[in-house]
Structures are given as structure tokens and as C-alpha cells.
Amino acid sequence: MIKIVTDSALDVPPDMVEAYGITVVPVFVNIGERGYQEGVELSRQEFYENLEKYEPYPTTAAPAPGTFATVYESLTRQGATDILSIHLASALSATYDNARLGADAAQSCPVHVFDSQQITLGGGLLVMAAAEALAAGKTLPEVMNMLAVCARRTRVFGMIDTMESLRRGGRVSWAQFGIGTLLQIKPVMMISAGEINVIARVRTRKKALPEMLRLVAQFSPFERIAILHVRAPEAAAELQQQSAHLFPDGRPPIIAEVTPAIGAHLGLGAIGFATIAAG
Numbered sequence: 001m002i003k004i005v006t007d008s009a010l011d012v013p014p015d016m017v018e019a020y021g022i023t024v025v026p027v028f029v030n031i032g033e034r035g036y037q038e039g040v041e042l043s044r045q046e047f048y049e050n051l052e053k054y055e056p057y058p059t060t061a062a063p064a065p066g067t068f069a070t071v072y073e074s075l076t077r078q079g080a081t082d083i084l085s086i087h088l089a090s091a092l093s094a095t096y097d098n099a100r101l102g103a104d105a106a107q108s109c110p111v112h113v114f115d116s117q118q119i120t121l122g123g124g125l126l127v128m129a130a131a132e133a134l135a136a137g138k139t140l141p142e143v144m145n146m147l148a149v150c151a152r153r154t155r156v157f158g159m160i161d162t163m164e165s166l167r168r169g170g171r172v173s174w175a176q177f178g179i180g181t182l183l184q185i186k187p188v189m190m191i192s193a194g195e196i197n198v199i200a201r202v203r204t205r206k207k208a209l210p211e212m213l214r215l216v217a218q219f220s221p222f223e224r225i226a227i228l229h230v231r232a233p234e235a236a237a238e239l240q241q242q243s244a245h246l247f248p249d250g251r252p253p254i255i256a257e258v259t260p261a262i263g264a265h266l267g268l269g270a271i272g273f274a275t276i277a278a279g
Contacts, residue, residue, distance in 0.1 A: 002134055003075045005085040007063065007095050008039050009261045010116065010123035011228075013254060020131035025071055027088075027095065027261040030063040035061060038260050047260040048231040051268060060261045062088075063238075068102025076108040082140055083111045086127050086147070090115045091194035095275040112140065114147055117194040120262045121254070121274035122156035125224045129276070149224075151278040156191040158228065159208045159214050161269030188212045210274065213243055220246050221278045226254035230263040231271040239271055 005023045006012055017024055026037035029047065031054055036042035051058070070085055085103065090096035096115045103111035116123030126147055133143045186199035186208040199215055202208035227245055229236035236255050247253055258266060 001079050002084060002140055003078075003080040004084045004127065004131055004134070005071060005075070005083055005099075006123070006127045007070075007087050007099075008037075008259055009060075009088045009093070009095065009119065010086070010127055011120045011256055011259050011262075012124040012127050013256065015103040016131065018134060022127065022131060023071060023075065023100075025063050025067060027063060027259075029260050029264065030059045030061055042130060042260065044257055044260060044263075048263065048268065049189050051264065058260075058264045060093075060264060061091055062098050065098045065101035065105060068099045069106040069108075072106040072108040072111050076106075080109050082109055083100045084130060084134075084140065084143065085111055085123075086116055086123065086130065087113065088123060089119060089191075090116045091117070092119060092196075102116070105111075107223045109249070112144060113142070115151075115194075116154075117151050117190055117192075118154055118274075119156060120228055120258050121226045121256055122154050122191060124256075125226065125274055125276050126150055126154060129224065149279065150276055153223075153279065154192070154275065155219060155277070156228070156272065156274050157212055158189050158191075158266060158272030159212050159272055160187050160189065160203070160266060161205065161232075186217065189215075190215070209239065209242070209271075213239075215274065216243070216273050217246060219275060219277045222246060222248060222275050223278045224248070224251070224274075224276040226256060228256055228258050228270075228272045228274055230258045230266050231268045232271050233257070235269070235271050243273070 007025045009027045028035040029038050087096040100113045149161050185201045187198045190199045200211050227236045227240050
């Protein structure tokens with residue numbers, strides 16, 4: 001029996017977690033001096049309702065290696081013969097490295113730790129693809145090869161509505177965006193292979209959305225695509241209507257609110273896409 005482990009920052013939809021028996025290890029959101037396991041001790045609604053009021057600004061932390069070791073050992077006792085552990089980009093978080101250390105320390109069945117090189121549903125779509133492939137009878141080596149190929153075709157696009165969260169969280173310098181920040185430019189970002197790049201700078205939200213759609217469409221057609229938002233369900237629904245032509249037939253559209261561990265850095269109002277381009 002092969003079991004899949006992931007972390008909460010990859011936003012795997014709850015119905016997929018339940019359907020495929022996926023184990024989700026919570027990432028920590030630190031508010032003041034206390035750390036909360038997101039999705040367990042802190043809900044998205046509570047977090048986003050208070051995000052702009054928190055002082056100091058929230059930070060995030062990876063689960064400890066010992067936490068992963070405990071999870072792997074527990075799954076082994078439950079009958080797992082192999083574990084596939086898929087995690088947040090190692091270039092952006094210690095989560096992957098801690099999972100690897102946990103695997104080394106665990107007295108468990110073999111653990112295969114995979115770096116998604118992505119955030120939120122960029123990695124979550126890879127988890128879903130792996131779960132579906134295993135359920136369809138693919139072997140673990142086949143699934144690992146598939147993940148390596150798909151990860152190179154996986155991208156997350158996001159339009160940042162305000163850079164205040166990036167500034168307060170210390171994840172970006174004003175110099176990175178030039179004087180455009182003074183003009184309230186809306187950056188469009190792309191995350192690919194663990195790197196975050198600004199691929200467009202647009203003056204208004206009204207202009208930014210068509211520009212993001214244009215950039216995303218350059219990578220179509222897609223095997224998988226999802227809409228992401230940070231406390232902006234109406235904007236996400238509108239974006240889904242505008243991008244309906246990009247969604248593959250036969251798959252219901254996924255619209256997901258980004259988890260606090262990622263949303264804290266993107267800020268309220270951010271919207272975008274997670275995609276896996278067709279091979």
C-alpha cells in the first residue's frame with residue numbers, strides 16, 4: 001500500500017484528501033509569539049478577517065523533522081509499504097528539507113520525498129495527479145517519473161492587488177519593483193521551478209486581469225488548471241468565466257482560496273491560476 005503525504009501549503013482540495021486517503025501535515029502560521037497549525041488551530045476565515053490588524057505581521061514556519069518522522073512511522077504501522085511525500089518548493093521553504101530529514105530519522109517503510117518546486121495548488125495539482133495515477137494502478141517509479149516531467153510544466157500565476165503584505169512580510173524589496181510601487185502598479189507574478197518572477201507590471205487591476213490571461217494562455221493547452229484567490233471569491237468567479245476556454249473538457253473547474261501560509265505573503269485580493277501544461 002502506497003500512501004501520499006503532503007503539507008497544507010499545497011492546498012490539496014479536502015474532497016481529494018478524503019477520496020485518496022492523503023495525509024496533510026499542517027504548516028505553522030505565527031501570530032505574535034504563538035504558532036498555529038493552519039487548518040487545525042486557525043481557520044482561513046479567522047485569519048483573513050484579521051490579517052490587516054495583526055501586529056507584528058504574521059510569519060510562517062515549516063513543520064519540524066520530528067513531525068514528519070512521526071507521520072511516516074504512523075503510516076507504516078497502518079500498513080503502508082511505501083510513502084510518497086510531496087512538498088512546498090525547497091527554494092521557498094524549509095518544509096521539503098524537514099520532510100527529508102524526517103524521512104532519514106523515521107523507523108518506517110521507504111519514504112520518497114519529492115520537491116514540487118511550487119506553492120499552493122501548483123504543487124497541489126501534482127499531488128492530485130500522483131494520487132489519481134496510483135489509484136489507476138501505476139507503479140511508484142512510474143508516478144515519480146511522471147511527477148518529474150509534470151513539475152517542469154507546472155506554473156502558478158498571480159496578480160498581486162497590494163504589495164503591502166509582501167512588504168510587511170519581508171519577502172520582497174521595493175527595489176525589485178522600482179518606482180512603480182509608488183504608482184500602485186499591479187505586478188503579475190509567475191512561479192516556475194521554484195523561482196518567483198515578475199512577468200508584467202500593470203497600472204490598474206482592470207488592465208492587469210486581461211494581461212494575466214494573455215500570459216497564461218501562452219502556455220495552453222492545459223492538462224490541469226485551477227483558479228486561486230486570497231479572500232476574493234467574486235473576483236475568482238469572474239476570472240473563471242473569462243478563462244473558461246482554457247479549461248480542459250471533462251474536468252469541473254477548481255476554485256480555491258489560498259491557504260494562510262501562502263496568502264499571508266500574497267495579500268488580500270490576490271487572484272491567479274495554477275496550471276500544468278499539456279505534454
